[in-house]
Amino acid sequence: MIPLSRDALARMVALHLPQEGFVNLGIGAPTHVADYLPEGSGVILHSENGVLNVGPKPAAGEEDWDLINAGKMPISLRTGGSYFDSSLSFAMMRGGHLDVAVLGAFQVSKAGDLANWTTGDNGSPPGIGGAIDLAVGAKSIWVMMDHTTKDGRSRIVERCGYPLTARGVVTRIFTNLCIIEVTEDGLAVRALLDGLAIEALRDRTEAPLRVMGDSLTITQDGSVA
Amino acid sequence: MIPLSRDALARMVALHLPQEGFVNLGIGAPTHVADYLPEGSGVILHSENGVLNVGPKPAAGEEDWDLINAGKMPISLRTGGSYFDSSLSFAMMRGGHLDVAVLGAFQVSKAGDLANWTTGDNGSPPGIGGAIDLAVGAKSIWVMMDHTTKDGRSRIVERCGYPLTARGVVTRIFTNLCIIEVTEDGLAVRALLDGLAIEALRDRTEAPLRVMGDSLTITQDGSVA
Amino acid sequence: MRNVVVEDAAAAVEGIKDGDTVMMGGFGGAGLPLGVVKAVLDRRVRDLTLISNNAGSTEDDLSLWFEARIVRKIVCSYPRSAKQFAEQYRAGTVELELVPQGTLVERIRAGGAGLGGFLSPVGVGTVFADGKEKIVVDGREFILELPLHADFAFVKGHLADTLGNVTYNKTARNHCAVMATAGRTVAVEVDRVVNVGDLDPEAIVTPCIFVDRVFARSSR
Amino acid sequence: MRNVVVEDAAAAVEGIKDGDTVMMGGFGGAGLPLGVVKAVLDRRVRDLTLISNNAGSTEDDLSLWFEARIVRKIVCSYPRSAKQFAEQYRAGTVELELVPQGTLVERIRAGGAGLGGFLSPVGVGTVFADGKEKIVVDGREFILELPLHADFAFVKGHLADTLGNVTYNKTARNHCAVMATAGRTVAVEVDRVVNVGDLDPEAIVTPCIFVDRVFARSSR
Numbered sequence: 095m096i097p098l099s100r101d102a103l104a105r106m107v108a109l110h111l112p113q114e115g116f117v118n119l120g121i122g123a124p125t126h127v128a129d130y131l132p133e134g135s136g137v138i139l140h141s142e143n144g145v146l147n148v149g150p151k152p153a154a155g156e157e158d159w160d161l162i163n164a165g166k167m168p169i170s171l172r173t174g175g176s177y178f179d180s181s182l183s184f185a186m187m188r189g190g191h192l193d194v195a196v197l198g199a200f201q202v203s204k205a206g207d208l209a210n211w212t213t214g215d216n217g218s219p220p221g222i223g224g225a226i227d228l229a230v231g232a233k234s235i236w237v238m239m240d241h242t243t244k245d246g247r248s249r250i251v252e253r254c255g256y257p258l259t260a261r262g263v264v265t266r267i268f269t270n271l272c273i274i275e276v277t278e279d280g281l282a283v284r285a286l287l288d289g290l291a292i293e294a295l296r297d298r299t300e301a302p303l304r305v306m307g308d309s310l311t312i313t314q315d316g317s318v319a
Numbered sequence: 320m321i322p323l324s325r326d327a328l329a330r331m332v333a334l335h336l337p338q339e340g341f342v343n344l345g346i347g348a349p350t351h352v353a354d355y356l357p358e359g360s361g362v363i364l365h366s367e368n369g370v371l372n373v374g375p376k377p378a379a380g381e382e383d384w385d386l387i388n389a390g391k392m393p394i395s396l397r398t399g400g401s402y403f404d405s406s407l408s409f410a411m412m413r414g415g416h417l418d419v420a421v422l423g424a425f426q427v428s429k430a431g432d433l434a435n436w437t438t439g440d441n442g443s444p445p446g447i448g449g450a451i452d453l454a455v456g457a458k459s460i461w462v463m464m465d466h467t468t469k470d471g472r473s474r475i476v477e478r479c480g481y482p483l484t485a486r487g488v489v490t491r492i493f494t495n496l497c498i499i500e501v502t503e504d505g506l507a508v509r510a511l512l513d514g515l516a517i518e519a520l521r522d523r524t525e526a527p528l529r530v531m532g533d534s535l536t537i538t539q540d541g542s543v544a
Numbered sequence: 545m546r547n548v549v550v551e552d553a554a555a556a557v558e559g560i561k562d563g564d565t566v567m568m569g570g571f572g573g574a575g576l577p578l579g580v581v582k583a584v585l586d587r588r589v590r591d592l593t594l595i596s597n598n599a600g601s602t603e604d605d606l607s608l609w610f611e612a613r614i615v616r617k618i619v620c621s622y623p624r625s626a627k628q629f630a631e632q633y634r635a636g637t638v639e640l641e642l643v644p645q646g647t648l649v650e651r652i653r654a655g656g657a658g659l660g661g662f663l664s665p666v667g668v669g670t671v672f673a674d675g676k677e678k679i680v681v682d683g684r685e686f687i688l689e690l691p692l693h694a695d696f697a698f699v700k701g702h703l704a705d706t707l708g709n710v711t712y713n714k715t716a717r718n719h720c721a722v723m724a725t726a727g728r729t730v731a732v733e734v735d736r737v738v739n740v741g742d743l744d745p746e747a748i749v750t751p752c753i754f755v756d757r758v759f760a761r762s763s764r
Numbered sequence: 765m766r767n768v769v770v771e772d773a774a775a776a777v778e779g780i781k782d783g784d785t786v787m788m789g790g791f792g793g794a795g796l797p798l799g800v801v802k803a804v805l806d807r808r809v810r811d812l813t814l815i816s817n818n819a820g821s822t823e824d825d826l827s828l829w830f831e832a833r834i835v836r837k838i839v840c841s842y843p844r845s846a847k848q849f850a851e852q853y854r855a856g857t858v859e860l861e862l863v864p865q866g867t868l869v870e871r872i873r874a875g876g877a878g879l880g881g882f883l884s885p886v887g888v889g890t891v892f893a894d895g896k897e898k899i900v901v902d903g904r905e906f907i908l909e910l911p912l913h914a915d916f917a918f919v920k921g922h923l924a925d926t927l928g929n930v931t932y933n934k935t936a937r938n939h940c941a942v943m944a945t946a947g948r949t950v951a952v953e954v955d956r957v958v959n960v961g962d963l964d965p966e967a968i969v970t971p972c973i974f975v976d977r978v979f980a981r982s983s984r
Contacts, residue, residue: 114546116753136545138707138753142865143791143935146751159793160936166792174707174740176748177934179941179969180791181873184866185725188658188886191753217854219819220862221844222892227866230886231658261889339766341973361765363927363973367645368571368715371971384573385716391572399927399960401968402714404721404749405571405597406653409646410945413666413878416973442634444599445642446624447672452646455666456878486669654882659870660899660906663880679880681910686880690901711966746931747967 095289097241097270098316105130106316107196107238107268111137115193116186118142118228121165124196124238130316140192142224144183147175164224187224188231195232197225199239199264201254204301206264206276208237209256222259229260241269241298248300250274250281271295272312274303285310285318320514322466322495323541330355331541332421332463332493336362340418343367343453346390349421349463355541365417367449369408372400389449412449413456420457422450424464424489426479429526431489431501433462434481447484454485466494466523473525475499475506496520497537499528510535510543548708548758549737553583556731556757560584560696563616565593567652567692567727569699569720572598573605575712577733579761580698581608591616595652595692597645597719599623610638619692621645644672647689649722654691656725656754661690697727701734701750701758705741708755709748710734717749724750731757768928768978769957773803776951776977780804780916783836785813787872787912787947788826789919789940792818795932796825797953799981800918805829811836815872815912817865817939819843830858839912841865864892867909869942874911876945876974881910917947921954921970921978925961928975929968930954937969944970951977 098106100123108130111117118140119125128150131137139148141163148163149170157168171177186192199210208229212220229235242248250267266284267274272295273285283305286295292305310318323331325348333355336342343365344350353375356362364373366388373388374395382393396402411417424435433454437445454460467473475492491509492499497520498510508530511520521528535543550556557580560566566584570576584592585608594615600607602625609615610628617639623629632638643651644666654662663686667673677688699720702713710732712720724730732750737760770776777800780786786804790796804812805828814835820827822845829835830848837859843849852858863871864886874882883906887893897908919940922933930952932940944950952970957980 134545138546140753141935143794143938145935146753158934160795160934162792162794162935164791171745171934174705174709174752176709176743176745176751177932177937178748178751179932180865180869180938181942182751184869185653185657186751186753188866188884189656189725190658191725219843219846219850219853219860221842222862222864223842224865226864226890226892227886230888231866258890359765363766365973366715368574368718370715371973383714385575385714387572387574387715389571396714396965399925399929399972401929401963401965401971402712402717403968403971404712405645405649405718406722407971409649410873410877411971411973413646413664414876414945415878416945444623444626444630444633444640446622447642447644448622449645451644451670451672452666455668456646483670650877650879657870658885660883660885660901660904662874662882663908665878665880679908681880684880688883688899714966744967746934747964 095287098287102314102316103238103268103270106312106318107236111135112193116140116191118192118195118232120195120197120225120228122198124198125163125165127196140186142183142187144178144180145171145175147172184227187227190231190233192232194234194236195228196236196238197228199237199249200256201249201251202237202264202267203251203254204281206262207254208235208259208264209254210259212257214257226259229263234265235263236266236268237264238268241271248298251300280304282306283309285312287312320512323512325351327539327541328463328493328495331537331543332461336360337418341365341416343417343420343457345420345422345450345453347423349423350388350390352421365411367408367412369403369405370396370400372397409452412452415456415458417457419459419461420453421461421463422453424462424474425481426474426476427462427489427492428476428479429506431487432479433460433484433489434479435484437482439482451484454488459490460488461491461493462489463493466496473523476525505529507531508534510537512537547706548755549706550757550759552759552762553579553733554586556580556759557583557587559729560587560589562589563591564589564695565595567694567697567723568594568596568606569723570597571718575700575716575718575720576605577698577700579733580731581606585609585612590614593617595619595694597621597648599626599629601625602627617641619643621648649719651689651692652726653722655693656722659691661688664689692726694727695729697723697730699724699732701732703736703738703743704732704734704758705738705743707740708752708758709743710750710755711743711747712749721749724754729756730754733759733761735761767926768975769926770977770979772979772982773799773953774806776800776979777803777807779949780807780809782809783811784915785815787914787917787943788814788816789943790817791938793825795920795936795938795940797918797920799953800951801826801828805832810834813837815839815914817841817868819846819849821845822847837861839863841868869939871909871912872946873942875913876942879911881908884909912946914947915949917943917950919943919952921952923956923958923963924952924954924978925958925963927960928972928978929963930970930975931963931967932969941969944974949976950974953979953981955981
């Protein structure tokens with residue numbers, strides 16, 4: 095069993111986004127989901143620094159440093175896009191106007207608590223940015239992350255050890271091994287990587303997992319069937 | 320002694336507005352102040368429904384009912400004007416960005432309390448509009464009104480009998496008889512209508528009045544010297 | 545691609561029901577979606593809570609709603625010169641919550657922006673403070689004002705593209721831009737529907753994320 | 765007629781003094797008034813409180829202020845990738861007030877709009893709630909967040925007319941539009957100063973009432 099590549103994970107998330115939904119992809123790894131949106135998905139991407147209908151990265155040499163995303167990377171604007179100030183941008187986020195936010199995380203708890211802004215260690219200055227506004231405000235919070243840390247510890251935990259971003263907000267977790275729904279009855283595996291036994295997944299997961307009756311299989315390219 | 324006409328009163332107020340100041344003229348009588356702004360005053364008029372740099376009333380037949388002032392009367396826009404939504408408009412008002420608001424009033428107390436939204440009588444529905452936001456927010460609140468009611472009672476009172484708009488906000492009162500400054504030591508007459516004795520003014524004024532050392536004389540056309 | 549254009553005012557008010565809370569844009573006639581006024585009347589709903597700066601006048605406007613007695617309560621800053629409303633107000637058949645205009649706008653904005661309320665200096669020491677929580681910050685007293693939400697927000701725009709991006713015309717922008725953020729369903733009556741790409745991205749006032757339905761005002 | 769155009773960045777920062785609170789627009793480099801960054805350095809002021817989304821990077825930006833040690837405290841949402849700031853943070857020579865970005869913007873807006881604060885759902889149950897008043901409305905807990913004001917707000921616009929009306933360029937609008945409402949003195953660095961009448965009244969983002977000084981960015 096080979097865990098999903100970053101690209102396949104991004105593709106798996108992209109295939110799940112609601113048709114014509116308003117979506118924020120945070121910063122870092124989740125922004126690559128944009129590269130895998132199916133033709134005609136109609137998904138409209140928001141970036142917190144004040145732009146709706148984010149388009150692809152411009153060609154080298156075509157960058158406009160007044161046109162960037164929340165990760166401070168150059169972007170383009172799709173036809174029908176708009177610019178606005180941060181106050182209106184965060185009204186969209188905090189006010190529940192986004193359908194989905196896809197965020198990275200250090201840890202997610204079985205109750206859907208999210209820890210994604212600091213590991214609390216060392217003397218580096220912390221940064222919170224807009225992650226917390228998204229976590230509190232978007233209608234659905236999806237987390238996209240590796241299932242375990244580099245040294246093999248579960249990121250899906252009984253209780254977050256790292257400082258929280260928000261309590262009980264995560265609704266779905268996409269990892270390089272599975273898709274998990276956060277339900278009132280705890281965590282439920284909706285899809286599992288082809289070749290991975292549920293017991294092997296449980297071995298890598300601190301929080302208890304149940305399997306949904308109609309659970310699906312994830313193939314190596316991030317497709318789910 | 321003939322009290323100032325409405326036009327002369329409006330002219331007197333206009334002559335006092337600060338050069339290049341940002342001014343709101345409320346609704347009703349104070350809006351006529353706009354007709355008497357001296358050439359080159361540079362005063363920029365704000366109207367609470369979302370416009371800065373209000374120009375004169377358009378010619379008959381030229382009215383645009385999407386371009387009105389807070390009194391719902393057709394206006395024009397001067398070059399350099401701008402439109403904005405009510406939220407930004409009231410941020411200007413409440414946030415202390417206007418230099419002067421000129422408001423009508425039923426009563427002003429010796430402490431600068433303002434009563435200008437309802438006489439509290441009868442069964443008519445009350446209306447408050449934006450008067451209260453101006454009264455709380457503008458840097459200087461000037462009142463422009465007849466000195467007495469139609470039946471001769473003073474509008475400048477010990478204590479407002481009508482429901483208050485705001486406490487202690489009025490800084491200057493322009494009436495058809497005088498100009499009064501509201502100071503920490505009470506009301507001080509800054510200018511008096513030509514031919515009117517101070518004792519005659521006191522007879523028409525419930526609140527105590529002192530006279531400023533360098534008090535001026537108002538002529539029939541609203542000039543002050 | 546997303547397309548929120550609906551055929552007419554009737555389609556724009558689809559789903560409105562007895563007891564709903566409805567925001568109506570406009571300051572006087574500017575910004576009032578008049579097609580919506582009539583379409584709501586046609587739906588024969590009752591007991592609406594109306595959030596609007598005005599209560600109509602004597603003309604072909606929100607006064608029709610009071611004449612038809614479909615409003616149970618109005619949240620409003622300036623319900624003056626409103627003959628039909630005044631009659632019902634005197635008869636005690638409609639409830640009025642009078643709110644200073646800036647506070648009204650800000651409460652709507654708070655609703656749209658997901659805030660739990662705000663501290664206002666407006667109304668301190670007046671009847672507008674009655675029954676509200678007072679909070680002192682740095683020795684200054686403020687009133688805690690709470691957000692307003694609505695089942696429907698209906699506003700009048702100038703142009704809209706088919707995605708739902710909206711511009712306004714002159715002072716008709718007024719309360720419309722804020723109300724468009726605060727309705728569970730937001731419908732915009734416009735002068736003209738244009739193609740995606742026809743609006744300047746810098747000049748769009750209401751981005752399409754807030755807008756559920758758009759229709760062109762009938763020229764009749 | 766009003767004319768707020770000043771010659772250069774040095775004139776735009778005139779009057780700034782030790783201990784002042786300064787808002788700096790920008791999200792990364794977009795919206796950062798770079799001429800102002802350098803002009804403030806030239807004034808040799810100290811002990812500034814800086815309100816800004818970022819703390820510079822390793823480039824020619826706010827990191828210069830940390831290198832020159834003129835900032836006593838920064839109120840900021842994302843002071844990451846900021847080498848000079850990080851060094852001083854570790855050395856304990858600069859104070860950090862970390863504020864979620866939406867809360868930062870809203871606190872600045874509250875300052876400009878004359879509000880005493882607002883109730884935010886953001887940060888409830890986290891360290892961002894520590895030491896703040898909690899207020900429950902309709903059974904939901906909120907944090908009372910207080911307004912931010914500044915002696916100076918410096919932002920980067922695209923075009924300004926001589927009256928002081930301002931437009932922005934693309935995502936460089938970000939925090940600039942709100943900061944321009946919240947400084948006692950507001951100065952705007954723009955790409956170009958235009959004549960009164962050259963800006964579309966519908967597309968002006970910051971009306972001139974908020975703006976005290978405007979200057980054109982030097983092309984050097």
